Amino acid sequence: MVEKMFIPNHNQKQLAALLFTPARRHENTPLIIFCHGFTGSKEGRGKALELAEMLISHHYACLLFDFSGHGESQGEFENITLSGQIADLNSVIAYSHQLGWRKIITLGRSFGGTTVLFHAANQIGLCGVCAWAAPARVYELFAGFTDCDLETLVDPNEKIELAGDEGIVYVKKALFTDLKKYNYQTSACNMPDIPVLLIHGTHDSVVPLQEAYLWQEALGKKASLVVISQGDHQFSQHYQLVWQEFINWLQVHFPA
8 A cells, every 4th residue: 555645844844755555564564764865756766666565565664755855845955954854854753653653664875874874873762774875974975076165165055066976956055064063983883772784886986885884884783784796876787686685684683
């Protein structure tokens, strides 16, 4: 079953979401909350929808949603910050609890992966985290996509042009000010003792594989890392392998 819904966030903006529920649901059915990447959407160009269908075929529920300013959700993309995405995720988790879901695992891709990893610090009640191609040194990564001298900009509303694989987008200086507050080592130390799965490709030209090793080292025994040989940032030719690795991990730690 698929249900479309709108979830109010901390700013009372409506976040568009799709909830996929397996036919065989019980009170301990795990719910996977998926967080899309930078400039992405809940549908993931169709791939996230396919993944959700695969998850319910294995008796897992899945909730896909658009962050503020993305897809069908309210808000402006240029106002994106990591703190804002973490707050959106908190709103989605709280709403999921209201719907009766108790066993929640977060899954994120790229910047969504960074979001779920930083979000998990100091969280109580979260069961597990999985991140695909997630940067650790997120400020440095984003700074590499602009020619602006970020240190000379003081106006938080100053528009900054970012150039990447998806073309040119505009964000505000506030994004970079916010990113500077986050340290992956501190967040890893503050993460509860829950299973973490990291998946990264050897040929990721957007987020280098070294970022996954940094997360793995900081997380220690909590984390396992799967390296996809020849895998690019989108796992274009390897996405089914990534999905299977994720399903295998779920079945070990969170049998449905």
